[in-house]
Amino acid sequence: MPRALILVADGSEEIEFVTPYDVLIRAGFEVVSAGVQLKDDGIAHMTRNIRIIPDHPTLSSVPHQTAHESFDILILPGGGPGAQTFSNNDTVLELIAAFRTAGKYVAAICAGTTALVAAQKKHGGEKVRVTSHPSVQEKVEGEGGWEYSVERVVVDGKVITSRGPGTALGFSLAIVEAIAGKSKRDEVAGPMVVAETL
Template sequence: MALFWKRAAVCMLVPYGGAFGFVSTAQNLSGSSMATYTKSNALKMMSDATGSAAKKVLVPIADGSEEIESVTIIDTLVRAGAEVTVASVSPELQVTCSRGVKLVADKSIADAAGETYDAIACPGGLPGANHLRDDPTLRALLQAQNEAGRLVAAVCAAPAVVLQTHGLIAGRAATCYPADQFKSAIENYSTDPVVVSGNLVTSQGPGTSLAFALALVAELYGEEKASELKGQMLF
């Protein structure tokens, strides 16, 4: 018998097998909830395989964040062996993304603020990017991250709305979603799908989010690890 699924889904990073796993749930027409995808203990497996310490990455999300970008960043970096913290800047840990997909963060941005991260990667989407821009805790984290020369990254609307607004691009080459309202905010706008300018990594949108995430892997773990993941992910 065929099952038909409602559009609404919930994706979350949860403790799984002693580390973090990734679970997506959906509801069938009878209203019951079931897991549709589980990625087990990727962090532990990748760290064991590479023998390298996990890099710490913060991915802030909010109501209206772009779901393809958010999940692609999270999943790709976990595959690489990173310790990814998903932090909500919204009042609740569960956020509703720009197309209705629901994501559950690990913690609030306030609770995430006490850590030092090797990278902070902001997804785009509207009004999600506006919420990231307006959060004072995230702004302080991004400014400290940039001053320390650690990776600051954003995709889609976020380079223009979040990073440029807070002076974090500062004339460097960057890209963003190729709409005039965003392009015009970036002085040295590039048409490249992914741009790396020192500790700044930017990209254009949902369709470039895997290339963006793999560029972050290359910056954190090296080109060899990024190439390995490209092969595994058929990219």
């Protein structure tokens, strides 16, 4: 059974957190969520004021030093404030670097791509083709060496990125296909009545 670790912080975007969580569960993944620097007793206050209680209130309650050995993919939702928290958190940046060094998947959507860029800047690693929310495009491109795309979902090797809330379903299905194959993607998308163009 594939395993996914998805992070959440205050100011993470609801759709970009919930959609991958939901779709991956439908695909038979084990999904584990972990909070990053949550201020309110382990509850994430999302961008539209929805409250999310992660499976683990902090990364310290997940074996984050060896998470790249236990999980197949690390997922970073967007939302400007949440992505900023990820980008400034040394543990998150080390986690991203460890997954990439181990050849595991890292997926980021919307402003979450900025954390991927911050991790590469601090810990090194290959710069690949990515996308992000238009509001942070200059920040991503400004780091140099990242090939930027305006496609809705971009898969380059073991890095999967996407643009925003409206692309969250396509992003999630791309993760399923990358790890579990196209037949599993189709199996999940059919009962969800997913449109051919997302």
